[in-house]
Each structure stands twice: as C-alpha cells, then as structure tokens.
Amino acid sequence: MQGNGTEVRPLFGGALSAIIPHSARDISELREIPDNQELFAHKHTDQSLMVDLLEYQSHVEDSEAARYHFEDLAGCNEASSPETSKVVKVEPLSKSQLSLQECSSAFLLTGTQHVSKFNEEAKNTVNIHLGLFRLPQFSTDILLTFNDPVSISPLSSSAGGGGVPNTVPWTAQDFQEFLQSLRLLDPDVFG
Secondary structure, three states: OOHHHOEEEEEHHHOEEEEEOOOEEEHHHOOOOOOOEEEEEEOOOOOEEEEEEEEOOOOOOHHHHHHHHHHHHHHHOOOOOOOOEEEEEEEEOOHHHOOOOOOOEEEEEEEEEEEOOOOOOOOEEEEEEEEEEEEHHHOEEEEEEEEEEEEOOOOOOOOOOOOOOOOOOOOHHHHHHHHHHOEEOOHHHHO
16 A cells, blocks of 8 residues: 555556556446456546557557557547547656566657547547557557546536545546556566
8 A cells, every 4th residue: 555545456467566546446346348458447536547458569669659559549539530639748758767667668648639428429628648668578568548537528427426525636646656656567467
C-alpha cells in the first residue's frame, strides 16, 4: 500500500505490477475483459485506466508509435476525424524514471477525443493520456491509457450523476505514478 489510498496491484495474474490510484475498481469483477487488457474505473467519476499488451508494431518508428496507437484508439472510439481527435504533445520518457527497464523506449502522449459512451449519439470530450512502452524483444507494445472526461454531454448516460460529494478525481500526477511504477515480474506473460 502506498500513500493516499494508492496500492501496488498485480496485473495479468502477477506478471506485471503497478501503483493503481485511490478509488479504483477492477472492471474484470463486473464484466468480461480481454486477456490482453486490464481495466480500472474510478468508483465515483467517469475516469478509467487501461493496460493493454499489444503486438509490437515494427513498421512504426519509435517516435511515431504513440501517435499510431492514439489513432488506433480514436478509430475504436469512432473519433478518427481531425474534428474529433487531436494530439496535443508526444514526449519521450526517460528510462531513468521508469521501473520497466526492459523497454527499448517509452513515450507519453497527451491528446483529446470526442467520444460517445455505449454507442450513444451524445459525444463527451475526453483528455487521453497515453503511455507507450516498446518491448521489441518480446514482440510487444505495452499501452497504458488514462481516460479523463472533461466535458460530458447533457444527453450522455454519464450526465446528471454529479458525482459523489468530496470525491477526489484522478490527476495526471496519478497517471505519471502509474506509468513510472509499472514493473515486469514474469516475461512469460508475452507468450
């Protein structure tokens, strides 16, 4: 257990671990999640954290890999037009600040997408913080995504909840701690 209600949690059956922020609910306890994904949602906000183990995209240069995965996510979110998806910045992460030393490179992307929830017509504006760890020796890209809604449409199923009084949302700092604490414990997870 860390400070502020955060805790180191095993991921993928203990093959990886990371510090998960306070008020996190493991969505796999509520519904089926793909084997290559871990998904956590804030108990009182619409924020979520995902960890995806993806096939290494060897055709994409390291400097463009985070953008590639962001655009792939935008396609899944039906937000692939310039009006609905925008990269704000991409920056390399220094390995000296990371627990996952097995990566050949790592990047942090910040962007926004206008997405609907549950295939609704209403679109919500979501800040996307995306961390990418490239592990070519395991043919894997590890993608960490923090979805942080900043504007909820009044027509969205997420509208009107108003949240729980005194609820503390996750911050970019919480995501940074999540990224920096990711650790590989068992490389067999990559097959």
